[in-house]
Amino acid sequence: MDIKNILNEKGLKKTKKRIGILKVLENVEYPVDVLGIKNKLIKNDIEINLSTVYRALEDMAGVGIVSRVNFSGDTRVFYELQHEGHNHYLHCLKCKSLVMIDMCPLREYQKDLAKKTNYELVKHNLDIYGYCPKCQEKK
């Protein structure tokens, strides 16, 4: 994703704060929530109001620059850059750690399903929950 131009290309204004948000998302391994983004910006000396972060992300999600993610048992909204592909996560129910799953077993399945149902399918979320090796020991 070309952070330098994407905002203008999508009809949004290219501001320091929005670019800052995109850089945060670019450097982060997992989806971040709004407060997390604000905190990372402040570490980089970019003062920003929470509602600005909310609005920027909503706008950018609207034009497909970022996408919303949410996880079971957590009411917060997380964001990530809109990936060419898509990500799936393995969650530890105890320590809340997150591991990305590379392989997606659903591409073919989604195609079949689209045919059967006549839906036009655009994305899917897959999250798998369990206990990581460390937390199994503790149990």
Next chain:
Amino acid sequence: MDIKNILNEKGLKKTKKRIGILKVLENVEYPVDVLGIKNKLIKNDIEINLSTVYRALEDMAGVGIVSRVNFSGDTRVFYELQHEGHNHYLHCLKCKSLVMIDMCPLREYQKDLAKKTNYELVKHNLDIYGYCPKCQEKK
């Protein structure tokens, strides 16, 4: 699931309100949110306080009678009876309709993944998003 006895079996007290909640969940096609449950109870002349619904569901989720569900772009928590199997949903992004997907392509995949990662996997969420046939016409 045997609504008559499950509460006592799991060490919870069998009250009218909790039984009412379970009956609501039994008669509902899709996961319901807490307010939805309260409204359905009131229609059945069961007055109940919202916090009672919250606490009852949390307790029942704790002992595995019900399970929490959440959907992309909606921060509310939904509940359903804990199924022997599990459910996956097909979401229309426009009209927000929900269709249950019977077949789960992930059973084998989850087993493999558990072996590879040494996680003890307990559940997964799969939600597929797109546009239903009706909403495709409107576009």
Next chain:
DNA sequence: ATGCAAACGCAAACAGTTTGCATTAATTTT
């Protein structure tokens, strides 16, 4: 029937998110 713990209602607190409005900054027009 009595006593104890769990379940309940109510009000208040809380967390995350959204909104209205006045101000500032980015892009467009001149």
Next chain:
DNA sequence: AAAATTAATGCAAACTGTTTGCGTTTGCAT
């Protein structure tokens, strides 16, 4: 390059969904 236009921002307040403390009620074991 300056002026005009419109989007983006900060701030305070509102709002929604959820949680908590506490006094009262109910279910259930004794």
